[in-house]
């Protein structure tokens with residue numbers, strides 16, 4: 001199997017997911033994200049089975065980021081569904097009372113779009129269960145049973161899978177009490193998120209209802225039990241079109257066949273919550289939300305799978321069983337904290353951060369961090385158009401330096417150990433518009449690393465203490481990736497020199513301190529350092545004001561690479577590159593003349609100049625522009641550039657350049 005075929009298959013789905021998300025079509029976005037995860041899982045399993053070396057595609061820069069992104073986005077949707085469901089509590093209720101248990105059937109239509117094939121509802125059954133050793137029951141078990149009319153309940157459970165997939169049920173009970181598989185249409189996708197092993201899944205047998213993980217903890221904290229995961233069924237026709245994330249809940253029976261596209265039924269009527277509708281065990285929202293703190297997504301399809309883990313995973317060591325026992329609500333997840341960053345296999349390989357068992361106070365701190373993690377994954381992980389080395393004119397020295405510091409160590413980690421261990425800080429400094437940011441973006445593309453792009457504004461919070469937590473979460477998340485680059489643009493605004501004059505704001509001082517501490521932890525806290533398998537994190541920064549950077553920070557930038565104004569050769573390449581897709585009449589001599597005329601121009605000045613010159617032929621047409629065909633537009637020539645040179649002036653002064661060179665002589669890394 002070729003990497004490209006995998007990517008060809010998966011990336012269009014991912015694009016669809018992003019598009020749907022952009023359109024706020026959360027459900028379809030979720031379905032697509034899940035599909036991406038499933039496809040990725042399939043590819044990876046296929047490769048392993050066929051004995052292939054890791055696919056090139058699997059190491060593509062966007063791959064890991066995409067994975068996390070998908071899981072994260074899927075989790076967000078689950079949160080919305082859960083919240084909506086619990087808020088309204090008007091899912092279809094068909095109470096069945098038996099001597100030992102009672103159940104409630106429900107069906108939740110999912111908003112969809114009339115032009116898209118989409119699962120139209122999730123239905124299932126909530127079962128009241130009698131906790132072990134407890135006389136009066138309060139627990140519920142949820143078993144989503146069908147998925148629109150297209151889904152038939154599976155016959156096997158995955159209780160044993162959930163347990164055996166981790167090999168160690170005690171671990172399971174510590175990490176995720178009540179951990180079990182759910183009969184969740186999305187469960188198979190989610191199972192890929194936590195990388196439940198195939199062999200474990202192959203063992204799945206049993207009834208549709210089961211308990212798994214630690215029995216005690218299940219009964220104490222995980223009212224929801226569930227059945228086997230199964231693949232996403234073929235979507236039935238759309239039933240409703242609802243664009244809001246508030247999901248209107250249907251009164252239709254789960255067995256009602258889906259309506260054809262052409263005759264959508266009227267929107268469902270909301271049923272206000274009434275205690276009478278829950279004759280056996282009144283459904284206490286508060287209790288549910290409290291309990292939901294400890295629900296596993298494996299047991300509830302509307303909770304992000306592994307959510308409790310995600311929080312605990314902030315600490316590398318799972319809480320001891322003692323902790324679990326002493327704390328019935330073992331995970332401090334608040335409903336507001338969903339979704340969480342997923343615990344991926346890569347994350348499992350590289351547990352980092354603080355150590356020790358998780359206490360409740362730790363948990364509450366971690367609990368908060370998960371919000372920051374989410375913010376980081378959604379806002380700080382860069383998903384921009386890729387920039388390749390070839391897009392950047394010149395700057396060969398800087399490119400080589402970056403290759404040595406980042407690209408090669410990330411791609412061949414086994415070669416870069418001990419003395420060859422890569423640097424953990426690299427600074428690009430120089431006048432504005434010389435391509436520093438472009439270089440960083442090219443690193444992101446070429447290093448196949450998760451790229452965190454931050455600036456002062458993304459780390460600053462109006463709430464006291466939140467900025468530090470954001471910084472902590474940033475480094476924690478970065479350390480969980482196999483390779484990651486934290487790119488800080490305008491680093492001087494975050495790590496400016498601290499002063500004693502008292503005019504520095506306390507919060508910015510704390511932010512700096514936290515950043516420096518976390519940065520140091522990169523070299524201290526890598527547990528597998530000796531084996532060379534430690535996560536690679538590089539802090540790459542750019543600045544126009546290198547002299548403003550705090551000394552302690554400067555020390556951590558082991559490499560400080562000067563990005564100067566472009567040399568004549570670079571300007572020539574840059575201009576040729578800009579013109580190569582344009583209709584122009586510039587000869588090589590013209591280009592050489594232009595190169596001389598642009599002495600002192602930065603890369604961005606040259607781009608601006610070329611853009612202005614390209615407007616020249618249109619400007620000369622005046623009103624005739626409206627009637628002239630594209631082929632009749634005259635080509636760009638040297639005169640257009642000469643005219644533009646009068647308006648587009650260099651943005652960097654020669655005094656400014658002198659200062660950069662001075663600093664470079666004093667602190668720069670020179671070959």
Ligand SMILES: Nc1ncnc2c1ncn2[C@@H]1O[C@H](COP(=O)(O)OP(=O)(O)OP(=O)(O)O)[C@@H](O)[C@H]1O
Nearest residue numbers: 391392393432433434435436437438544603604607
């Ligand atoms: N070497 C180069 N090759 C191609 N384009 C360049 C180069 N240098 C600069 N540019 C152009 O200049 C624009 C700005 O570049 P970039 O943002 O990387 O500069 P910077 O050094 O980060 O600026 P600042 O310090 O102001 O953030 C780019 O979008 C690109 O069009």
